[in-house]
Amino acid sequence: VTLLEQNPRWRLVPRGQAVNLRCILKNSQYPWMSWYQQDLQKQLQWLFTLRSPGDKEVKSLPGADYLATRVTDTELRLQVANMSQGRTLYCTCSAAGGANTGQLYFGEGSKLTVL
Amino acid sequence: AQKVTQTQTSISVMEKTTVTMDCVYETQDSSYFLFWYKQTASGEIVFLIRQDSYKKENATVGHYSLNFQKPKSSIGLIITATQIEDSAVYFCAMRENNNRIFFGDGTQLVVKP
Secondary structure (H helix, E strand, C coil): CCCEEEECCEEEECCCCCEEEEEEECCCCCCEEEEEEECCCCCEEEEEEECCCCCEEEEEECCEEEEEEEEECCEEEEEEECCCCCCEEEEEEEEECCCCCCCCEECCCEEEEEC | CCCEECCCCEEEEECCCCEEECCEECCCCCCCEEEEEEECCCCCEEEEEEEECCCCCCCEECCEEEEEEHHHCEEEEEECCCCHHHCEEEEEEEECCCCCEEECCCEEEEEEC
């Protein structure tokens, strides 16, 4: 059984629009949920780790702005905004059993392409 | 400065041989956790092996093992008896106590028949 389900898996993003991604946790024994971005050059970058419902964080990186929200014990969301035109980005979530010690289990990723 | 550095961009080996991938890291934490993951062509990222900084013994899982040299801040991945299916991008990662996670740029491994 897949531990994490991400949706949508792929989205064409009109320029100037934001997109909302969801990551659903299937086993609450891995409550430390995180988001990552990965570009076409495969560089993987950690964005956020949110443990508790209500937790929110924002981050601005070259090429995109991010807002992450831990909605429930089993749902993590990511809003991606202000993506650079023509850019393709992969956003992946993960879950871990421990704050620092647990290995990461990754979702399948969401591919975002800006028109 | 990059916290996790993988200097090998790409490695090509023959099937059934042994390959070593390098990784060096930088941290001020006295306790930290090191991991290797692989990303397959489908994009799936899979955990391979882990080394806790306080453990002196090198971790081994199946045909994966680590060469942990703490004084050199080095955590090399060794894959023995490589198989075609081992072809992937391999990422070295470090988790610090403040929950931050750092990845290297990845090493592309190609295993040829």
